[in-house]
Amino acid sequence: MSRNEKFDRNLVAPGREIIKLERRIFMKQGLSLGALTMLSGCDVTDADSVQKVLWTMSRWNDGVQAAIFDVNKLAPTFPESAITQPFPFNAFYAETEAPRVDGSKFKLEIGGLVREKAAWNLEQLYALPQTSQITRHICVEGWSAIGKWTGVTFKTFLERIGADMTAKYVGFKCSDDYYTSIDMPTALHPQTQLTFRFADQILPVSYGFPMKLRIPTKLGFKNPKHIAAIFVTNDNPGGYWEDQGYNWFSGS
């Protein structure tokens, strides 16, 4: 398994080890139930069935969030003065471990339910119409930071590649072996952006060069960086963190 996992957190290697260890303990012993074991009457050692209930509830919450989601409701935007400085580095690995993509050779692969499957080079991508947004990035951990992102509205890009917009999901594969996926309504939200620039500069390696998907209506880990391939599908592709237990929809 790849060691290059991306995550929306400003932790470096030691934090990652702690998370790994926590997860190992969690997998091995089932759930750490703390005080609950003393007070509840049910058999909490039966972790498998508890896990099933929790996953079922998480799927239910996906449905609830999809129903609540309003494609016309915009995330709040902020003035330049509100931008968080410095913007946190969100990855699991140390900043120096971020993948170095050669922009001159880079090709964005397109697949799935689309009409135009040709790959895109950076020159072609940069020629697309672009807009900027200053929005709040909210991490699943609870912290948040305001940044400025510039790129093409993702809906515009999906139109260019002739994506089947009646399909359910858009999936992303990244240069650091991260992967995630989003629902089509969120993909078509006017603020969902295929981002090439951060703070008016070409997207730095730390923030996802050559491109990331900026979704101000979803938690940070649903904003993939270092995107290498985009595909449209009707089968939920899941995600790196989603497959381990983070809620799939994770809308804001």
Next chain:
Amino acid sequence: MEAKTQAQGGDSKKVHPLAIRITHWINVFAMLIMVTSGWRIYNASPIFDFKFPRDLTLGGWLGGALQWHFAAMWILVINGLIYVAYGVISRHFKANFLPLTLRSVWLEFSNALRGKIKHELGVYNAVQRAAYLGVLGVLIVLVLSGVAIWKPVQFHWLAALMGDFEGARVVHFVAMALVVLFVIVHVVMVALVPRTLLPMFTGRASTTGHGG
């Protein structure tokens, strides 16, 4: 609502309706999950300069804690709505929590401090009324701030009321702290007057053997 029956050993009086007892214990279960999983979520990115002890938290890791939190929230909210609906429709709130004046709260609170605590089974004193109504209000704020944190875009108006996303996190924390404080006092009170515990299960309290 006072039904007198002859139980073994003396008179007993109905002090807690069935609906209140059921919703109370479901609430205990839901709150226990919400608070302990919430502490683990807090630990992932503490607002203040401390973390909750790992052993007191639920979920094993952030993802697990979030699953517990977002599953139990439905129990908490649905149970809470049933409790409030029952309280209003059956006039339970009106009969047990009202009237309530600041003056009566202060009077009984200072009396209690001087050891002159009044216990009339099935009747709440002014301090109890204030505490129960107060914690109900705090729970509503706790749920609303949770919704604001969960959906700061879809319910932006709600988050804006609390000072946006970051403000809502603080409101959520403070409301949690107040509920925990209430629970501590509530449990200490039950420990001091243990005969109040059984009626919360059976609904009935003996009316013999204690003169108030």
